[in-house]
Amino acid sequence: MKGWVERQQSRAAWAFLSPALLLLGLFFFLPVVAGLALSVTDFDIYAIGDFSTVRFVGLRNYVQAFTNPVFGTALRNTFYFVLVGGPLSVFTSLGAALLVNAPLVRFRTFFRTVFFAPVVTTLVAVAIVWRYLYHPSYGLLNLALGKVGIHPIDWLGDPHWAMPSLILLAVWKNFGYNMLIFLAGLQSIPEELYEASRLDGATAAGRFRHITLPSLGPTFLFVAVMTMIGHFQLFAEPYVMTQGGPLKSTTSVVLLMYQEGFKWWRLGMASAFAFILFMIMLAATWIQMRLQRAEAS
Amino acid sequence: MRLSKGLGALALGAMLAAGSGCARGPAPGRVELRFWAMGREGEVVQELVADFEKLHPGIHVRVQQIPWSAAHEKLLTGHVGGSTPDISQLGNTWIAEFSALNAVEPLGPWLERSSDCNPDSFFAGIFDTNRLEGVVYGVPWYVDTRLLFYRRDLLGEAGYASMPTNWKDWREAMRAIKRRVGPKRFAIFLPANEPTQAEILGLQAGSTLLKDHDSRGAFQDPPFRRAFDFYIGLFREGLAPPVGNSEIANVYQEFAKGTFAMYITGPWNLGQFHDQLPADLQGKWATAALPGPEGPEGGVSLAGGSSLVMFRGSKHKAEAWQLIEYLSQPEQQLRFYHLSGDLPARREAWRDTALSADPRFRSFGVQLGRAVSTPKIPEWENVIAKIQDQAESVIRGAASTDSALAALDREVNVLLEKRRWLLERRRLSGQPVAEAKR
DSSP: OHHHHHHHHHHHHHHHHHHHHHHHIIIIIHHHHHHHHHTTBOOOHHHHHOGGGOOBOTTHHHHHHHHOHHHHHHHHHHHHIIIIIHHHHHHHHHHHHHHHHOTTOSSHHHHHHHHHHHHHSOHHHHHHHHHHHTOTTTOHHHHHHHHTTOOOOOTTTSHHHHHHHHHHHHHHHHHHHHHHHHHHHHHTSOHHHHHHHHHTTOOHHHHIIIIIHHHTHHHHHHHHHHHHHHHHTOOHHHHHHTTTOSTTTTOOHHHHHHIIIIISOOHHHHHHHHHHHHHHHHHHHHHHHHHHHHHHO | OHHHHHHHHHHHHHHHHHHHHHHSOOOTTOEEEEEEEEHHHHHHHHHHHHHHHHHOTTEEEEEEEEOHHHHHHHHHHHHHTTOOOSEEEEETTSHHHHHHTTOBOOOHHHHHHOSSOOGGGBOHHHHHTTEETTEEOOEEEEEEOOEEEEEHHHHHHTTOSSOOSBHHHHHHHHHHHHHHHOTTSEEEEOOTTOSHHHHHHHHHTTOOSEETTTTEEOSSSHHHHHHHHHHHHHHHTTSSOSOOHHHHOOHHHHHHHTSEEEEEEOTHHHHHHHHHSOGGGGGGEEEEOOOBSSSGGGOOEEOEEEEEEEBTTOSOHHHHHHHHHHHHSHHHHHHHHHHHOOEESBGGGGGSHHHHSOHHHHHHHHHHHTEEOOOOOTTHHHHHHHHHHHHHHHHTTSSOHHHHHHHHHHHHHHHTHHHHHHHHHHHHTTOOOOOOOO
16 A cells, blocks of 8 residues: 555645646746757748748857857957956955954944845946946046046946946946855854854964855855856846947847847847857856865865 | 747737737727837827827727837737737838838838829938838838038138038048147047948948848948048048047037037937037038038938838728828828928928928938938848948957958858848749849
C-alpha cells in the first residue's frame, strides 16, 4: 500500500505544481524557445506582412552580429559599463553600508532613507535633473568645476565623457539597494566576534579585514552577481539620457537590441543579439562563482 | 529577456484593443469610423470632425489621439493584432512600410471617382511620396519640407541683399559672414546629429541615394560624393560648427545671439521663431528656398508631412473615403492650418492671403514646388540612421570621407539583402519589377 500512497502524494504534488509550471512554460520557456527559433530566421517587417518571406538563415544573424562594427562598439561599451560601473557601484554600496552601520553615526534611519530614495524614484524623472546637472554651460557640475579652475566638460556630448557620466548616474541611482543588502549582512555578524577580537587587541582595520569581510562573503557574492547581471542589461540610462550617442559611445547591447527589434523590426537579428548577451552573462556569472568559490576554499 | 516581453506586450496590446473594440458600439443606424491621429494634429482635428459629422449625420467619427513617440509601434501592433482603425494619419515616410505589410488600402479607384480630390491639385513631389509602383496609398494631409532660415541683417552686413541661389555663391556668402563674425561664431548651423542635411544635398546633386531598384546604396557614386564633399567642406572650413543639437542647447537663443546666421529647418519653426526670438529681431530674420548646385531649380528638398490612409481591414471604406475627401478640401486644409500651423497640401489653399502675403511662408510654397521624395522602401528610416552615423563620424573627425562612404554602402547593402532577394523572387515568378520613379 505504501506505493499507492507515494503515487497519490506525487500526483498531488504535480497537481499543486502544475499552475506554476504552466505559467512558467507559457511565459518563460515558450518565449525563450520562440526567441531562439527567431534568431535563426530573418524575421522582419516583410515577414509580418507576408509570412512566406521568412527564411531560415542558420547562424547568419550571429555571424553578422560579430562582423557588425556597431555591435562590437555596443559590446565594448557594455563591458566598460560592467567592469567600471559594477565594482564602483558595489564598493560605493559597501562604503555607504559601513557608514550607515557605524555606531557613531547619528540619524541613521534618515541617511538610510536618503540613500535609498534614488532607487525608488523613476529614472525618467531623475534623468531630467541629471541632464541639467550635466549641462555644458548651465550645469551645476561645470559650475563647481569652474570654481576650482577646470574648464567646462561637455558631459553628455563628448564621446569620451558620455559613458563615465552615465556610470556616475547609475551608481548614484542604484547603490542604495545594495547598501541595504550589505547592511543586512553587516547586522547579521554576531557582535561577540568583534568583542572577542577587541579583547585580543585587534585594530579596527584588522577587525574589518578578518571579521567583517569574510562574514560578508555570501552577501558579497550575491551582490556582485546581481550587480553584474543588472549592469549587462544597461538600457534605460542611455535610452533616456543620450539615445546611445554621441558617436555610439553609449550604445549598449540591449539598447541596440531594442533599436534593431522595435525600431527597425528586424526581430531575427534582435533575438540573436539577445542570445549572444545571454551567453556572455552566463559565462561571466559562472566565472565569478568559480573565482569566489576558489577564494573561499 | 527583451523579446519575450515584447511578444507579451504584443499579445496584451492586441487583447486590449480587441476588448475596447467591442465594448462600445455605435448608436444604432449610425456608422462609427475610427480615426487615429497623432500629437497636436489629433487634438485639433476634433473641431473639423465635428463639422463633418453635422454634414453626415449617419457617421460618427471616434478620433483617437496618439502621441508621436508611440504612433509607429501602435500602428504596427494594431496591424498584427487585427485592430487597425478605419482611417489614420501616417507620416509619409511610413507609407512604404505599411504597404509592404499589406495594411493600407490602394486609393486609386476612390480617387478616380472623386470630383474634388484630384492628384494634380496637390504639390506633385508631396503626392508622389504616396505612390508606390504606380499605386496610391495615401492622400497628403499636411506638408513639411526643409529650407533656410537666416538672419537678414548678418547676410546684409556681409554684402548680400538676398540669399544666393547656387552652391558656389552660397558658400561665398557663408565665407563672407564667417570673416565678419570671427572664430567664435559661424555662418550656418548644420546639426551633426541630423542626417537631413546630407540627404537633401545628395538629392540636390542628383543622387538617387539608392540604386538597382532601391536595393543597393549609391553613396560612393559621384553625385552623392560631390554633395558629401560640399557638406563636409562647410565644417572643415569652419563655416559650420561640428556639433549636434544637444551641444547647442537652445537654437533660438543662439540664433538671436548670432552664433550662426543660417539654419536649415522646417515649418514648425516659423511659429517657434516668432514666439522665441526677442522682439527687436523679428524684422531681421527671413526664410529662403534652398540654393541648388547650379541654380535655384536644383534646390530640391525633402517631401515630408503626413498623409491620410485607409486600412484594408476597414468595414466602412465608403464613409472613410468621405472623411478623407472632406479633410482634403482646400477650406478644411486652411482651417486646419489656422488651428495647427501645419502647412496645407492642396495648392489651392496657398492662394489664401494668410499664406501668400507673408514672404516667410511664400518661400515654403516655392520650396514645396521643388520637394522630392526619398526612396520609398520600408528600410528607409534605418538607412537614414546609417547615413547619420557615418556623416557624424566624418564631421567629428573620427573617419575619412572615403572610409565612411564605403562603410555606408557596405552596411546599407547588408541591410537591403532581403530586398534584393524579394526582387529576385518576384522576377523569377514572372512579375515585372517597376522602375523606381522619383
